[in-house]
Amino acid sequence: MERPGFLLSRTLLLVYSVIYMVNLTVALATKTITTDQSALIALKAHITSDPQNILTTNWSASKTSNICNWVGVTCGVHHLRVTALNLSFMGLTGIIPPHLANLSFLVSLTLRNNSFHGNLPQELAALRRLKLINFGFNNFMGIIPAWFGHLSKLRTLGLYGNQFSGSIPNAIYNLSALQVLDLSNNQLSGSIPREIGKLTKLKGIYLAYNNFEGKIPREIGNLTMLLEIYLDNNNFKEIPNEMGSLDKLENLFVQFNTLKGTLPVALFNMSSLTSLALHLNNLNGSIPDNVCQHLPRIQLLDLTDNKFSGPLPSKLWQCREMQVLALSSNKFSGSIPKNIGNLTQITQLHLELNNLTGAIPPEIGGLRSLEVFVVYGNNLNGLIPSTIFNMSMIRTISLGLNQLSGSLPANIGVGVPNLEKFVLPENQVSGVIPNLSDASKLTHLDMGRNSFTGFIPSTLCALTNLQVLGLEMNTLTIDISTPEANILSCLANLRNLAAMYLTGNPLNVTVPVFFENLSTSLQDLRLALCNMRGEIPSEISNLSSLAALDLGYNHLSGPIPASLGRLRNLQGLYLDENKLQGYIPYEICQLENLVDLFLGVNQLFGSIPPCLGNLATSLRSLSLESNLLNSTIPSTLWEVAFILHINLSSNSLTGSLSDDTGKLKVVTDMDLSNNNLSGRIPSNIKGLKDLVNLSLANNNFQGPIPSSFGDLVSLEILDLSKNNLSGVIPKSLERLLHLKYLNLSSNRLQGEVPTGGPFKNFSAQSFLSNDALCGAPRLNMSPCKSSTKHKPRSRKVGLFILKYIIPGIISAILLAVSISMLILHKKRSVPVVIEATLSPQLLWRRVSHLELLRATNGFNERNLLGSGGFGSVYKGTLSDGIDVAVKVFKLQLEGGFKSFDRECEMLSKIRHRNLIKVISCCSQTDFKALVLNYMPNGSLEKWLYTENSSLSILQRMNIMVDVSLALEYLHHGYSIPIVHCDLKPSNILLDDDMVAHVADFGIAKLLGGGDSMTQTMTLATVGYMAPEYGMEGIVSTRGDVYSFGIVVMETFTRRKPTDEMFVGEMNFKQWITKSLLPDAIKDGVVDDNLLGTEQNDDDFVSKRDCLSSIMRLALACCAESPEERISMKEAVATLKKIKTKFLKDAAGGALLNRPLVQHFN
Known part of the structure; x- marks a missing residue:
């Protein structure tokens, strides 16, 4: 114890x-x-x-x-x-x-x-315990670190929404516990390796919005736990069959890629799939008829913008859970199956832009949950079934661009109380406009270009949410019998109305009555060809929001009211083809946003207001033809720096043509014909490098044709007929390689008609009534050196009448008939008749989606020229035979299309021989594209990196000179600098003559002046962007200079700035810097094809000196600080000096053994 x-x-x-x-x-x-x-x-x-x-x-x-x-x-x-x-x-x-x-x-x-x-x-x-990392939506950059592969417990890795570049490090595929991999919205590239099959616990893989390419690896089929795959907005080319084994997969998004061929059959065997989105690829083939049997849970099926063909699956009704079916912009044919009416859960049905025929089945009306029904752009015919107006949930009905006929039910608004958009243009529907007053939520009503008759019903005034009313090109009029029936008495109720299109209807009312009750919210009012009379009331100034006013082709009389000057938002004023009288009011000059001014074919007299010079930054089109104007052309008109179209023809203008005419650097069309202008044609007209159409016909010009006309390199139409011009036809005109029409008749010209260049295509009619001219027999004129006897005078007179007078009369009659027909169909953007008859491809015009589909064979893969982050480019041939490039945009680009139409038209007015010409655009809610000049020799990138393609030093130098001139024009050719933001070899395109044209300047930002800067989301490409782009998002003209320097280096070294040799501390610029010796450049730096092997000969020395100078220029462009970089003006001047010295050395040997060293401050 x-x-x-x-x-x-x-x-x-x-x-x-x-x-x-x-x-x-x-x-x-x-x-x-x-x-x-x-x-x-x-x-x-x-x-x-x-x-x-x-x-x-x-x-x-x-x-x-x-x-x-x-x-x-x-x-x-x-x-x-x-x-x-x-x-x-x-x-x-x-x-x-x-x-x-x-x-x-x-x-x-x-x-x-x-x-x-x-x-x-x-x-x-x-941090070895980490299971979840989410760094989404920040600004991290560089390559994804390989050390992530050491975090063995990691289950979720979220790096989305950053600026990571390069490829996915292989170490990532060692994360055996990983369940979620989200790398979307970065700048990653390369292919997905087969090692991804090791991540067997993955439930979600998100790689959207990057630059991945190649095939999706078949090893992805090993990831049997996957629930979601998002690979949209990349450049993947193929879906593997093995993906069909992912029997748990619910969501598969591979839209906006370059997938081609047919879809793997196994893809339609994933029984858990609820969403399949393959929008905007190049897939073809048909959809299996039993698709719904194998995809019983499918809720979203989006195959829009592919090449699928054949009939719609007849058993679509078996997809009982389907909510969104989008099959638009394909080649589906046949009829819409009736049993589609059994898709009782469906909310959106998109079948537009196919080749569907037959009638719209009445069974569609049984889709009680349907909110959006879109079938425009097919070949549907027959009656519009009344049942579709009983779908109480429907918000959008779009039936335009078909062949539908018959009439509409009398009161269609009762059954569609939630209807917001009813779009029916370009069909054959007839009868009266029905009562829509119960569809009180309507915002867009477009019934234009049909065969409606009768009165425009006053019940439309009950649609107080209406924003767009389109009834143009019908046979509608206005009931003025009682105030209750008269729609004009209640238009003020439409307080949200922004656009009203009534063009081409016989309204038969006076203008003052029409304008009494219009809403001040109106921005776009089109009343051309409406048989309207009376004077324009001064109260029109109350429409303070008005941006476009079209009263052309009516019978208006009286003066143009001075009060129009108070419409400060007005951009387009179209009063042509009326009977207006009096002076052009100076108050028009107060419209500081005015872009188009069309006052032609009236009875206006007096002078052209000198104050039009106040519109120097806005005015693009001025049409005053066929009036009684009798002044001189004011000198201020030549100060309107951005004007594109000038038509002052058929007046009584006097005086001479000012030397300042050459200041209109971007003008494309100038018609001063049929006036009383005199004096000499100024030689400095040569400054109009973008001029396409010039007519000075039927005036009193005298003296010689200036030889400087040979510098008008864009000229396609030249009419100098019926003047008093003398001297010889300048041989310099042979340089006008684009000239298609020439008229020098009825002058006093002499000497030999040139034979080179475009002159080989001109006939005798181009030179009639110039008795002292001589030339080839085919021109029906005397040979320049002939000893033959003269024919008797009477016989000469007979032959002259037979050959010239009679054909001339016939031609005049035909021309008059053509002009009359064209006037009836004249569009707002075509102010000059000769443009429409001789060169329609030169004019800015709208092009429909349907026309582009036809031009590109339905955006066929064989027409594909290339694709990238912003969309795809296809070759197409328009209906007039012109080859074009069609750039189709990816609509998911955030904020990129808020002002697409306006910016496209603005871009079409930026003209320079080294910029890609924007011919047209197509803009719809779900489709936006630019129509561009086609460049047959492709991109600089193709020439640099394609086997068997080689460019000499001189060719590369010429291309760089072209590019520098384009950038100089963008930076310094306007009072408002334009920044390109994304210069790179793939954006530099080459025409038939290997002349370079810079593309994609439409992504540019407009800045406020000088070398202004703005902070924005950068659109530049990694490797080419200036440091301040990536670090701070600062965009300026100096950033373009940096990109230009990188492009110069790449052009002469044939190495990309993103080459794998530059992954570490050594970047492209540092590599070039270290390669420059005091008097040369190290071996192995420039393209091996450029220098040759003999290092002691003069040719080698001149090439070495030239390349050394070019690299020094490139480095001066790429200074780290924007303030230290040279301007594009300096770059152009220096590049031209280097080229001049190289050509001299090449011609006469290398006289000096030292390089041309440039010093940049």
């Missing part, structure tokens, strides 16, 4: 031990909490912006502060360590310090939706 004293001592020892261990544990815990606190304080110190003051006020460095209570911090219950850090949506800016790696118990790290930037520190690899 133990003694009590011994037991007491043992008890005390045990108590002391427990107390010691507790104290030790507390001490250890205190130490580790301090470590975590230090790590978080270090993070806070690297935060440069905390707009909500969350960390500033909550994270304290005090020792008494409990970090487990800090905002965003979660601690473990047992070990008192930080286990989770969530700083999402706090607007924080800064970098991640390496100290964060001391949070060694961290399991979850979430920093999404902030502005963290820079590279991720290597030290984070020590």
Whole structure:
């Protein structure tokens, strides 16, 4: 038996031990909490912006502060360590310090939706407990670190919405526990390797909005746990059959890629699939008839913008859970199956732009959940079934561009109370406009270009939400019998109405009555060809929001009201083809946003207002033809720097043509014919490099044709007939390679008619009534050196009448008939008749989606020229035989299409021989495209990197000169500089003559003046973007200079700035810098094809000197600081000097053994 004293001592020892261990544990815990606190304080110190003051006020460095209570911090219950850090949506800016790696118990790290930037520190690899990382929507950049592969417990990796580039590191595929991989919305490239098949626990893979390419690896079929795959907006080319084995997959999105061929049959065997989106690819073939049997849970099927053909599956009704069916912009044919009416869950049905025929089945009316029904752009015929007007949930009905006929039910609004858009243009529907008053939510009503008759019903005034009313080109009129029936008496109720199109209806009302009650919300009012009479009321100025007013082709009389000058938002004023009288009011010059001014074919007299010069930055089209104007042309008109179209023909204008005419650098059409202008044609007209159509016919010009006309390199139509011009036809006109029409008849020209260039295509009619001309027999004129006897005068007269007078009379009659027909169909954008008859392809015009489909064979893969981040480019041939390139945009580009129409038309007016000409655009809600000049020799990138394609030093230098001139024009050719933002070899295209044209300047930003800067989301490409783009989003003309320097380096080295040799510390620019010797350039730097092998001959020396100078120029463009870079003006001048010296050296040998060293300040 133990003694009590011994037991007491043992008890005390045990108590002391427990107390010691507790104290030790507390001490250890205190130490580790301090470590975590230090790590978080270090993070806070690297935060440069905390707009909500969350960390500033909550994270304290005090020792008494409990970090487990800090905002965003979660601690473990047992070990008192930080286990989770969530700083999402706090607007924080800064970098991640390496100290964060001391949070060694961290399991979850979430920093999404902030502005963290820079590279991720290597030290984070020590966080081995991490299961979740979410760095989404920040500004991290560089390559994805390979150290992620060490985080063996990681289940979720979210790096989406950053600026990571390069390929996915192979180490990622070692994360065997990974369930979610989200790398979307970055700038990643390369292919997905087969190693992805090792991530067998993946449930979601998100790689959308990158630049991945190649085939989707078949090993993806090993990932049998996958629920979601998002690969949209990349350049993947093929879906593997093995993907069909993913029997748990619910969502598959591979839209906006370059998939081609037929879909794997196995794809239609994934019984769990609820969403399949393959929008905008090059897939073809048909859809299996039993598709719904194998995809019983499908809710969204989007195959829009592919090449699928054949009939619609007859068993679509078996897709009982279908909610969205989008099959538009394909080649589906046949009729719409009647049993589609059994898709009772469907909310959206898109079948537009196919080749569907037959009638719309009445069974469509049974789709009680349907909200959107779109079938425009097919060949549907027959009656519109009344049942579709009983779908109470329907919001959009779009039936335009078909062959539908019959009439509409009398009161269609009752059954469609939620209808917002009813679109029916370009059909054959007849009868009266029905009562729509119960469809009170209508915002868009377009029934134009049909065969409606009768009155425009006053019940339309009940549609108080209406924004667009389109009734043009019908046979509608206005009932003025009673105020209740007269729609004009209630138009003021339409307070939201922004656009009203009534062109081509015999309204038969006076203008003042029409304008009495119009809503001040109106922005676009089209009333051309409406048989309207009377004077334009001064109260028209009350329509303060008006941007376009078209009253052309009516019977308006009286003066143009001065009050129009108060419509400060007006951009288009079309009053042509009326009987307006009086002076052109000077108040028009107050319309500072005016783009189009059409006052032609009236009875206006007096002078052209000199104040039109006030519209120097806005006016693009001026049409004053066929009036009684009798002044001189005001000198201020030549100050309207951006004008494209001028038509002053058929007036009584006098005086001479000013030397300042040459200031109109971008004008494309100028018609001054049929006036009383005199004097000499100024020689500096040569400055009009973009001039396409010039007519000075039927005036009193005298003297010679200026030889400088040979510099009008864009000229296609030239009419100098019926003047008193003398002297010889300048041989320089042979340089006008695009000239298609020439008329020099009825002058006093003499000497030999040139034979080169376009002259070989002109007939005798181009030179009639110039008795002293001589030339080839085919021109029916005397040979220039002939000893033959003259024919008797009477016989000459007979032959003259037979050959010239009679054909001339016949031609005049035909021309008059053609002009009369054209006037009846004249469009707003075609002010000059000769343009429409001789050169329709030169004019800005709208092109329909249907026309583009036909031009490109339905956007056939064989027409595909290339694709990239913004869309795809196809070759097409328009109905007039002109080859074009059609750039189809990806509509998911955020914010990219808010002002598409306006910006496209603006871009069409930017003209330079080294810029791709924007011919037209097509803009619809779900389709937007630019129509561009086709460049048959492809891109500079193709010439640099395609086998068997080589460019000489001189060719490359010429291309760089062309590019520099284009950028100089964008930067300095306007009062508002235009920044390209994305110059690279793939955006430099070559025509038949290997002349370079810069493309994609439509992505540019318009700046406010000089070398202005703006902060924006950069659109530049990695490797070509200036440092300030990627770091701060700053865009300026100096950024383009940087890109130009990189392109110059690439052109002469044949290496991309993203070449794998530049992945480490050595970048492209540093490599070039280190390669330059004092008087030469190191071997192996420039393209091997350029220098040759004989290093001692003069040719080698001249090439070496030239390349050395070019590289120094490129480096001067690529200075790190924008302020230190040269301007494009300096770049152009220097490049031309280098070229001149090279040509001299090449012609006469290398006279000097030292390079042309350029000094840049």
